[in-house]
Amino acid sequence: MESTVLKIEDFSAGFDDHQVVHHINLAFEKNRITAIMGPSGCGKTTLIRCINRMHELVPNATYSGKILLDNENIYDTDPIIVRRKIGMVFQRPNPFPTMSIYDNVVAGYNLNGVRVSKGDKDRIVEESLQKGALWDEVKDFLHRKGTFLSGGQQQRLCIARALAMGPEILLLDEPTSALDPKATAHIEELVVELKNTVTIIQVTHNIPQAARISDFTAFIYLGDLVEFGTTEKLFTVPKDKRTEEYLTGKFG
Amino acid sequence: MKEKSLHKRILADRLFKGMVVVLSFVSVTPMFLILFFIIRNGISVIDWSFLVSLPKPMGESGGGISNALVGSVILMVIASLISLPLGILAGIYLSEYRKARFAYFSRLSLEILQGIPSIVIGIIAYVWIVVPMGSFSALSGGVALGMMMLPVIVMSTEETLKLIPDPLKEASLALGVPYPRTILKVILPAGLSGIVTGVLLGIARIAGETAPLLFTAFGSPFMGLNIFKPVNSLPLLVFNYATSPYPEWHTLAWGASFVLIVFILSLNIIAKLVTRRWKVQF
Numbered sequence: 052m053e054s055t056v057l058k059i060e061d062f063s064a065g066f067d068d069h070q071v072v073h074h075i076n077l078a079f080e081k082n083r084i085t086a087i088m089g090p091s092g093c094g095k096t097t098l099i100r101c102i103n104r105m106h107e108l109v110p111n112a113t114y115s116g117k118i119l120l121d122n123e124n125i126y127d128t129d130p131i132i133v134r135r136k137i138g139m140v141f142q143r144p145n146p147f148p149t150m151s152i153y154d155n156v157v158a159g160y161n162l163n164g165v166r167v168s169k170g171d172k173d174r175i176v177e178e179s180l181q182k183g184a185l186w187d188e189v190k191d192f193l194h195r196k197g198t199f200l201s202g203g204q205q206q207r208l209c210i211a212r213a214l215a216m217g218p219e220i221l222l223l224d225e226p227t228s229a230l231d232p233k234a235t236a237h238i239e240e241l242v243v244e245l246k247n248t249v250t251i252i253q254v255t256h257n258i259p260q261a262a263r264i265s266d267f268t269a270f271i272y273l274g275d276l277v278e279f280g281t282t283e284k285l286f287t288v289p290k291d292k293r294t295e296e297y298l299t300g301k302f303g
Numbered sequence: 304m305k306e307k308s309l310h311k312r313i314l315a316d317r318l319f320k321g322m323v324v325v326l327s328f329v330s331v332t333p334m335f336l337i338l339f340f341i342i343r344n345g346i347s348v349i350d351w352s353f354l355v356s357l358p359k360p361m362g363e364s365g366g367g368i369s370n371a372l373v374g375s376v377i378l379m380v381i382a383s384l385i386s387l388p389l390g391i392l393a394g395i396y397l398s399e400y401r402k403a404r405f406a407y408f409s410r411l412s413l414e415i416l417q418g419i420p421s422i423v424i425g426i427i428a429y430v431w432i433v434v435p436m437g438s439f440s441a442l443s444g445g446v447a448l449g450m451m452m453l454p455v456i457v458m459s460t461e462e463t464l465k466l467i468p469d470p471l472k473e474a475s476l477a478l479g480v481p482y483p484r485t486i487l488k489v490i491l492p493a494g495l496s497g498i499v500t501g502v503l504l505g506i507a508r509i510a511g512e513t514a515p516l517l518f519t520a521f522g523s524p525f526m527g528l529n530i531f532k533p534v535n536s537l538p539l540l541v542f543n544y545a546t547s548p549y550p551e552w553h554t555l556a557w558g559a560s561f562v563l564i565v566f567i568l569s570l571n572i573i574a575k576l577v578t579r580r581w582k583v584q585f
Contacts, residue, residue, distance in 0.1 A: 105477060135479035145470040148583045149492045159478040162488050198584050209474070216478060 056081040056250050057102070057220060062116030064094075064101050066109065071097045072274045074116070079220075079267075084242065084251040086265035086282065088258065090302065094274040095254045099222045102252065103137040104130040120219070135159070138213030138249075139222040143229045144205035146197035146212070153193040155208055156180060159216040175215050182248065183211030184241045203234025207241065214249070221245065223253040227260070239264050258298060262286050270294045338564070345561030348554050354562070358524050358540075361549060368559050370526045374441065374534035378520060379506055381445025381530065386452040387502060393453075394460025394498075395486060401465075410461075417454035424450050425515030433519060439533040444520025448509040455508055459501025463494040468585055496581035500574045507570040511563060513538040537563045 057079040065071040072094035079085050087095045100106040101114055104125065118125045125133045146155050156176045160167050167175070176193065180186040185207040189200070197208050206226055213221055223242065227235040242251060243264050255261050261268050262282060269279040270291075278285060278294045289295045296302060352367055359366030393409065400406045428447035433439055467490055475485040491498070516522070521533040522543060537559050544556035 103477060105473060108473075108476065131479045131481055133479075134477055139477040141470055141473065141477075143470055145468070145474040147471065147474065147489060147493075148585050149489075149495075158475075159480070162475060162478065162480040162484055164484070196584075212474075212478070 054081050055079065056121065057252075058117075058119040058122075059098075059102075060117040060119065062098075062101065062114070062118060064097055064106055064112070064114040066113065067111045070113075070274065072101075072271070075271075075276050077269055077276065077279060079250060079252060081250050082246050082248075083266040084246050084253060084264055085267040085269065086261035087252065087254045087269045087271060088261045089256065089271035090297070091256055093271045095256075095271050096224055098271065099139075099224055099252060099254050102220070102222055103134050103139050105134075105139065135163075135216055136218055137220045137222060138216055138218035140206070140209050140213055140224065140226045142225045144202055144209050146200075146205050146208050148196070148198050150197060151194045152180075152189050152197045152200070152208060155197045156211050156215050158212055179211040179215040180208075182214050182245065183207045184237070184244075185211055201234070203230050203237055206230060206234070206238060210238075210241065210245075214245075218249060220250045220252060223251065225254055225256065227255075227257070235260075270297065272297065341557065341560050341564055344554070344557035345559075348558035349561060353558055357526060358555070361552075364551065366555065368537065368540055368555070368562065370523065371535040371537045371540040371559065372562070373526060373528070374520065374523070374539075375510065375536040377441050377528070377530065377534055378444050378448055378516070378536055379510065381442060382448035382452050382509055383502070383506065385446060385449030386456050386505065390453050390456025390505075391460050391498060393457045395464060395491075397457065397461040398464035399486070413454040413457050416450065420514075421447075421451060421512055422514040422517075425517060425519055428515065429518045436531070438531065439519060439521035441520055441527070441530040441532065441534040444516045444534070444536070445530070447515035447519050448512060451512060451515065452505040452509050455505035456501055459504070460494070460498050463497025463501070464490060466497070467493050471585070493583050493585075496577050496583065499581070500578050503570045503574040503577065507567045507574070510567050510570070511538050513542050517542075537566075 055078045059075050059077040062075045063070055063073050075098060087099060089095045097106060102118060102125075106112050106114060107130070114126075120128075120133070120136065125137075147158055150158060153172075153176050154161065156179050157167070157172050160172070160175070177186060177190075180189065185204060188204060189208075197205065200208060206229075210221075210226075226242075227238050230238065239260065242253065245251060246266075253261075253265065265282045267280065268282045268285045270277045270285065270293075272293055278289060278291045280290075285294065286298060289298060352365065354367060354372065355369050356365070356367035357370055358368070393413075397406050397410060424447050428443045428450070432443035432446055436443075471493060472485055472490060475489040476482070480489070516536055516539050520536055520539065522535045522539040523533045524535070527534045541556045541559045541563065544552040544559070547553075
């Protein structure tokens with residue numbers, strides 16, 4: 052039984068008078084991976100940055116429409132609460148450089164001033180790092196700086212950091228674009244495993260990656276949602292000509 | 304290419320290189336000459352009693368600079384208490400709102416403030432504080448020095464924070480950390496080494512200032528901890544002793560200069576170490 056957890060309704064966003072994404076309607080299924088795919092500059096990053104209200108942090112950002120999380124408009128909720136429920140991992144790994152691996156994982160609690168007992172923290176760190184498939188590699192030096200890790204490990208640390216907050220949804224903004232193929236494969240495996248615990252929305256301009264890991268795919272071109280459906284259908288029998296051209300490498 | 308013109312080029316190349324090296328040597332000689340003179344003339348009077356005793360009246364031998372040391376420390380503390388909170392907050396503002404009209408205006412004002420001659424800043428502190436309060440004071444001297452330190456702190460804070468990559472701020476905000484906490488707990492710690500370096504260089508800059516103190520802290524032969532009374536400071540002591548007609552006092556002035564130079568030099572060295580050791584790798 053599939054259920055919709057997040058719904059985007061007639062949503063537009065941009066900067067000043069330049070609209071980047073136009074009237075998007077999308078629904079995301081619980082515990083599924085949805086890939087948002089499209090050529091660079093098509094607005095896919097802008098769109099997912101709206102889902103956890105990061106877009107509005109840019110001074111001249113504009114937006115309109117609704118995004119419903121569990122039937123509640125996130126634009127009627129405090130952005131701080133929204134961001135705790137909807138975690139995000141960025142293009143480049145960005146662990147906090149002044150913190151140890153341990154502190155990075157519980158940063159969401161520490162920085163927010165949430166009091167958590169030492170025992171609970173230990174448990175959160177171990178669980179999150181295990182979910183992030185990093186525990187075995189770092190369990191012996193949890194108190195070293197996170198920036199000593201390799202790029203792929205840093206990105207998994209960032210995933211663990213987002214998971215530690217227990218989000219309902221995890222947004223991944225081209226999480227492998229700065230990584231080598233081996234680290235990329237590792238992250239992909241991890242993402243597929245994670246869908247058991249969290250709903251995943253991943254932006255990518257890597258077509259094969261979308262095909263490999265996602266259950267649903269949305270194709271965005273020039274700020275319009277061109278096509279949305281199960282990954283299998285969209286890749287095998289695309290309805291729109293533009294989707295077909297993009298998938299066959301005619302543009303993008 | 305002809306053999307001859309190639310030869311010419313190599314010659315020109317060598318000539319230029321030689322010139323650059325020689326001129327670099329010339330430019331560092333004043334520093335070494337100054338150090339040499341101060342060490343030669345000053346080191347003979349430096350001992351423990353020089354550092355811990357008060358100046359003696361003319362005619363008695365010995366005497367030290369303890370009141371000037373304490374006074375300098377008081378002035379630097381007052382100047383820091385004024386300029387650090389203001390300067391760091393202003394630096395955060397300037398790096399966060401780079402394009403705001405008011406940011407542009409503040410930056411310009413600070414550049415102008417930095418260019419104002421120190422003697423003028425002294426006069427301002429005199430008019431603002433000494434005249435209304437009716438007495439020269441450590442407080443007025445500290446305010447004058449604080450005004451001189453402010454642009455250094457603001458600019459070093461701004462420059463440091465500007466270098467911190469935006470994704471770091473986003474990482475914190477995306478965890479639902481409110482903006483003020485993000486600045487205080489993520490951005491400031493990441494920029495700590497740069498800010499501390501700026502503070503040390505700011506203190507080094509004001510440690511040797513004399514002009515703004517002439518009609519504010521004024522100088523005093525006594526030990527004083529009261530910030531509403533005149534205090535002595537190292538550069539003031541050097542100024543007063545060096546312009547006196549007594550050779551014994553000249554020696555004391557050399558000794559005080561030596562202490563001052565060592566202090567400023569150490570601050571600079573510590574600042575370099577801080578930058579290197581605490582450097583945050585992004």
